[in-house]
Amino acid sequence: MQPDEQVLATLPAGAEIRQIQYVSERTAQQVVVVEFPLALNCRAIRVGQDKGVRNEASQGSSLSLLMVPTTGEGPVEGELGRVLGQMREWVDSGVPASEVHQVTDSGVPAGSLLLTLQGVQMFWSPNRIAILAAPDRFDTLQTAVAEATYYEAQVRDIERSLGAAWPQLEADLPLAFEFDARSLTRNPELRNRFSEVVKLRARMTRIAPHVHSPHVYPPTLVSQVGERLRERTKLATRHEFLSDQLEVFQDVYVQCSDRSSDFRLTRSGNTLEWIIIILLLVQVLMYGVDILTNTGQ
Amino acid sequence: MRYSSIDLLRMLAIIVMVFVHFGENLSGVILPFAGFGAPLFALLSGVSYALWVRGQQRRGKCDEIISRVSIRRGLFVLGVGFAFNVVVWLPEDTFNWDVLTLIGVSILLLNLLRRLPRIVSLAMALMAVLISPLLRVLADYNSYWEEMYFQYDMTFSDITIGFLVTGYFPVFPWIAYSLVGAVVGGCLFETAPVDEQDDPAIGSLFGSPVESNQPSSRLVWWQVTLVPGIALLAVGLLILGGRAFVPDGLATTYFQGWSMYPPTICYVTGTLGMSLMMLGALHYSIDRRLPDEGPPKGLLQTAQLFSQYSFTIYLLHHIVHIWPLWIYGALYGTEATQYWRLALPISVSSSLALLFLVVCYFCVRILGVNRRYGIEAWMRWLCD
Numbered sequence: 001m002q003p004d005e006q007v008l009a010t011l012p013a014g015a016e017i018r019q020i021q022y023v024s025e026r027t028a029q030q031v032v033v034v035e036f037p038l039a040l041n042c043r044a045i046r047v048g049q050d051k052g053v054r055n056e057a058s059q060g061s062s063l064s065l066l067m068v069p070t071t072g073e074g075p076v077e078g079e080l081g082r083v084l085g086q087m088r089e090w091v092d093s094g095v096p097a098s099e100v101h102q103v104t105d106s107g108v109p110a111g112s113l114l115l116t117l118q119g120v121q122m123f124w125s126p127n128r129i130a131i132l133a134a135p136d137r138f139d140t141l142q143t144a145v146a147e148a149t150y151y152e153a154q155v156r157d158i159e160r161s162l163g164a165a166w167p168q169l170e171a172d173l174p175l176a177f178e179f180d181a182r183s184l185t186r187n188p189e190l191r192n193r194f195s196e197v198v199k200l201r202a203r204m205t206r207i208a209p210h211v212h213s214p215h216v217y218p219p220t221l222v223s224q225v226g227e228r229l230r231e232r233t234k235l236a237t238r239h240e241f242l243s244d245q246l247e248v249f250q251d252v253y254v255q256c257s258d259r260s261s262d263f264r265l266t267r268s269g270n271t272l273e274w275i276i277i278i279l280l281l282v283q284v285l286m287y288g289v290d291i292l293t294n295t296g297q
Numbered sequence: 298m299r300y301s302s303i304d305l306l307r308m309l310a311i312i313v314m315v316f317v318h319f320g321e322n323l324s325g326v327i328l329p330f331a332g333f334g335a336p337l338f339a340l341l342s343g344v345s346y347a348l349w350v351r352g353q354q355r356r357g358k359c360d361e362i363i364s365r366v367s368i369r370r371g372l373f374v375l376g377v378g379f380a381f382n383v384v385v386w387l388p389e390d391t392f393n394w395d396v397l398t399l400i401g402v403s404i405l406l407l408n409l410l411r412r413l414p415r416i417v418s419l420a421m422a423l424m425a426v427l428i429s430p431l432l433r434v435l436a437d438y439n440s441y442w443e444e445m446y447f448q449y450d451m452t453f454s455d456i457t458i459g460f461l462v463t464g465y466f467p468v469f470p471w472i473a474y475s476l477v478g479a480v481v482g483g484c485l486f487e488t489a490p491v492d493e494q495d496d497p498a499i500g501s502l503f504g505s506p507v508e509s510n511q512p513s514s515r516l517v518w519w520q521v522t523l524v525p526g527i528a529l530l531a532v533g534l535l536i537l538g539g540r541a542f543v544p545d546g547l548a549t550t551y552f553q554g555w556s557m558y559p560p561t562i563c564y565v566t567g568t569l570g571m572s573l574m575m576l577g578a579l580h581y582s583i584d585r586r587l588p589d590e591g592p593p594k595g596l597l598q599t600a601q602l603f604s605q606y607s608f609t610i611y612l613l614h615h616i617v618h619i620w621p622l623w624i625y626g627a628l629y630g631t632e633a634t635q636y637w638r639l640a641l642p643i644s645v646s647s648s649l650a651l652l653f654l655v656v657c658y659f660c661v662r663i664l665g666v667n668r669r670y671g672i673e674a675w676m677r678w679l680c681d
Contacts, residue, residue, distance in 0.1 A: 181414075267414055274417040282428050289435045289461060292454040 004064075007090050011068055011083060014135060019047040020063040020146050022153075034147045039206045044146040063149055066090055066130040067138045070119070087123050087130035088112055094128035108233050115228055118221055124229065126153060137221065144225035147210075152233045154207050155242065158200050162245050168193065169252055176255035179263040187260055194253035201246050204239065211239045300348075300486060301593055302579035303341060304600035306572075307607050310337035312654060315614050319650035323618060325638030326646075332557040335396055335466065336474055336568035337575075342400050343478020344576070346407045348486055360412070367408035369680035375401025377612075377672065385615045387623070387633065392456045393447050394464025397611075402468060403475035415480045422476035426565050429470035430550040432462040438559050445558060465558070470565050477569060484521045485580060518585070522577025529570030536563040602661040609671035610657055617653060618646075 004017050020033055024041050034044040047062075066087060091112040112123040112130075120133040120141065129145050131138070172190065175183055211230065216223035230236065313334035320326045346367075353363045378397030382390050410418050441449055441463040449455040449463075461468050533555075540552045553561040583597070593601055603610065622640055623633040630636060641649070664670050 271414050271416055274413060275420050278417075278420055278424055282424055285461070286428065286431065286435060289432050289458060292458050293436050295454045 003093075007066070007086065010086060011066075012079070014069040016067050018065040018067060018142060020044050020065060020142070021047050022061050022063075022150060034143055034150070036147075036150065037206075037209070042150070044150060046142075061153065062127070063146060064094070064128045065142055065145065066128070067135075067142070068130065068132045069135040069138075070132055083132065084121065084123075087121075087132060088114075091123040091125050091128045091130050094125055113232050115225070115232065117224055117228055120221070120225075122225075124149075124232075126156060140222055141225060144222040145229070148226045148229040151207050151210050152229065152235060154203060155211070155233075155235060155238050158203060158242055159238065161196070161200060162242065162249070165193070165196075165249065169249060172256060173252060175259060176252050177259070179256075179259035181263075181267075183260070184263070190253065190256050190260065194250075194257060197246060197249045197253055201250065204242060204246060208239065211235050299593070299601060300580070301583045301587065301597045301600065302576060303344060304593075304597065304604040305579055305583070306337055306575060307341055308600040308603040310334045310341070311603055311607055311610055314338070314611070315654055316647060316650045318614065319618050319646045319653070320643055322622065322637060323641045323646035323649070324643040326643040332564065333568060333571075335471075335557075336565075337572050338396060339399065339403070339466075339471055339474030340478040340481075340569065340572045340576070342403060343407065343475035343480075344482030344485075345478075346404060346475070347411075347479045347482030350411055351483070351486075363411075364408055366680055367404060370676060371401050371404035371408065373401075373676050373680050374398075374404060377401075381612060381615070385612075385619050392449065392451075392459055392464070394459050394466055396466045398460075399466040399468065399471050400475070403472055406472065407475060407479050410476070410479070415483060418476045418480050422473040422480075425468070425473045425476070426470045426562055429462065429467075429560070429565075430553070430562065432469055433559055434550060436462045438463050442558065447558075463559075470560055470562075473565060474569060474572075477573075481521055481525075481573065481576070485518060485576070518577055518580055522573045522580065526570045526573030526577060529566040529573065531570075533563045533565075533567030533570060536561075536566070599658065602665075603657070606657075606661045606664065606671050606673065608673050608676075610661075612672060613657075614653055618649065 008015050008017065022042055022044050023030075024043075026043065030043070031046040031048065032043050033046050036042045036044075044063075068083060068087060095111055112125045112128075115122040115124060120131065120137065122132070122141075122145070123130040124145070126149065129149065131141050131145070133141055172193070175186065175190065215227050219227075311334075313330055317328050317331040317334060320328045321331070350363060350367075353366075375398055378395055378399075378401055379391060381397055382393055382395055386393060386395075407418075410421070436458045441447060441455075441459065447459065447463065447465055449459050459467065536552050537554060540548050540554065543552050551562055553559075553563060555561065555564050555567065557564055587593075587597075622636055625640070626635040626637070627633040640646075
């Protein structure tokens, strides 16, 4: 028996696990859960039993949703605590045990976050989300969490990329001030880093409308889930900090690019000047030899 | 690992030089391979200088110190060159502008050029080759040469013209070899580690190679050596073949035949091309293929020893065959130079050259690779 199936067996009847994949390719077979804005070139699709869809979707990042019903076949009063515990355990099992109680660099707990909203209880983590709600709200909630989680994942990914790039930035700092012939060999890597920074900046800009969008009025369940997740994951603040950090990166690499360009321009100018000087020297030399020869005679 | 290719080429240059000088000075015979040693020396001086500068930079030496040591070494070689002329060729030949004075000047010039783009050095080398025929016409080159011997008056104009155009190794066009060598050395041996065992600089006659364990990362070896080498050789052959088809004016300036005195364009491009091709071929077949571990053995070890003491050997081989000639002439002739080029048959002088090389081999083996003796050691003591 699969671990997920073991979990489902202990949960109330009607509980199910849904797989969501984020992909950029569009095909007719896809069951689209969220169509993100065109600039993001991404859609969240539901991966079901269809092997073809699963294989195609496996190319993107994934999200697992554990949907547990509250009414009808849902848990009775006394069982609620046990069900919630199992849901939390399932969500936390997606995070390494040693990190469950830690707080990440971005200030968000590594383990699950509990959200309670309009009778919906939700344990959220970047890869696994467990939702206890009325079955008729499953699809709505699925859309809401798939969308909010995507933006959080984007911010998290940019944070990870930038975090890893700081030591390299410090190593490149001297080139922002001084550039010489030996540094020219580093031009391709500087160009790549600058390009990476601009790409990250572009990603930040593309997700900004969602991160900084005002609260929707009148509120709906979908909008409220998204807003609450944004607040709990401190998305707006993290986005702002990332912007500041990216500015530093961009400043340094723009300066490196300026220094490199200045150096090359100066060098080609100097080369031309030297060629002119050499020609003048040749002329002077010929005059000199002519004069010396005549003097000697 | 040393660059054995440079050691081998330098040893080859020494062997050629010893046989040619013994044959010429003792027997008056110009051997067929005369004229191939000096171009190799001059080219390798540039290569070694580029490697030495890189080694110093990687050791963390600042530009100012590198410049200071370069100038001292350049002046040292220049001074030794003048002293050598006085002591070996007698005072009237102080300003005959031998290869040592050329190397001294080239070190000073390379020090000035090392911070400039390589294209500037190449442009200077090209100009040096191109204007030398015109300068020879202006200076009336042949009027300074009598029976293949450079004659000049002790006047400022003759000394300056000798330095620039008409001497044995005038700046024009000989400086081109060092300039090209420095560019090729910079490109071919792009990566040299910090821990070379000793300063090469101009070390042995003009510098021993630094250590390396990696090939060039930017330009491929054959792009730096074989392609320009073949192109230069082709230019030399074209000039030789095209002489009959050009007007007389050009034929007597730019299209002169193969000649070391004066160094015609055909000679310069031909010898430069051959030297580059040899350097490339040896770099490919030896430097890049031999394992890095341990000291070299056999021929490579001999080459290393000869290369490390090349400056000393250069001075010594003149002393051992010229001084006896002068002394014998002074004692039994009318003047010291009476037996110059007439003393011995070529078979005997060649045997003496061989004997000198064998004795040299045993001497440098005894002295070993530490280089605590010889003119190279003096230079390091005085200049570094």
